[in-house]
Structure formats: structure tokens, C-alpha cells
Amino acid sequence: MSNHLVSANRQPRILPLVAILAVAAIAGCGKKEAVDPETTATLIQPVARLELKVVKVAPGSRTGEQIYTSVCSSCHGAGVLGAPKTGDSAAWAPRIAQGFETLAHNAINGIRGMPPRGGGADLTDTEVQRAVAYLANSAGANFTEPPVQQ
Secondary structure: OHHHHHHHHHHHHHHHHHHHHHHHHHHHHOOOOOOOHHHHHHHHHHHHOOOOOOOOOOOOOOOHHHHHHHHHHHHHOOOHHHOOOOOOHHHHHHHHHOOHHHHHHHHHHOEOOEOHHHHOOOOOHHHHHHHHHHHHHOOOOOOOOOOOOO
16 A cells, blocks of 8 residues: 555656656757858849949930830820820821921920820920920821930
């Protein structure tokens, strides 16, 4: 009988010791390896690199095509708000018939849904005229684009 009491007394002492060892072992397994930020940056660099280059253009030195691409194409490319689409001869024919001066005046001052200068507030009158000639010529006009001064 006394053997039974001795083993029963030892068992409760061993159980907390085993529990503490198990918790210590589990806590050690959860450690994360230290991450070197330099290595991480080097590994993602070819994918994550973005370089922006700001190109400053002197006012008045842009061509009609450059202005069309940066300002006009957003509306005239898709026909937004009834804008005649680029290259659509049928839509441009009555406008071209009004003449270059009228088209340029409307583009500079705005007409219907088109804001003055097509929304390019930094455009000079000559640059707008170049864009008008470029856009109208894409639909069959034969306007001379004002030259870019060097």
C-alpha cells in the first residue's frame, strides 16, 4: 500500500515539470530568423525599381503630334463628349470646311464640351494651332502646321 502512495506522490511532481519543458520547447520553435533588409532590397530591386524622368519642354516648342498625344488624344481618341474621333473623315469634314482659322479659334477658346486649349492651360496659341493642324490632317485636311522655333 505504501508503494502506491509513493508513486502517486511522484506523479504530480513530474507532470508540471514535463509541461514546463514542453512550453519551453514550443516557444523556441516559434523564433523567426532575422531578415537582412539589404539582402531583401537587393533581391526585389529588379522587380521594384521605378525610375521617373521629368522632361521639361520650353513653352511653344512642342509639335502638334506631341500636344495631341499628351492633351488631345484622351478625348479625340475615343470621341468623349461628342468630340470628333481622330482620323474620322466624315466627322471632321464639316469642321475642316470651316477653315483652319475657325478650328484654331474654337480650340483656343473652347467649344461645346471642349475646354479652352483642350484643357492644356500651359499651351501657347501656336502650339494649339499645331495640334489643330495635326488632328485635322489626320482626317484628310491639308493644313500647314506652324513651325517649331529652334
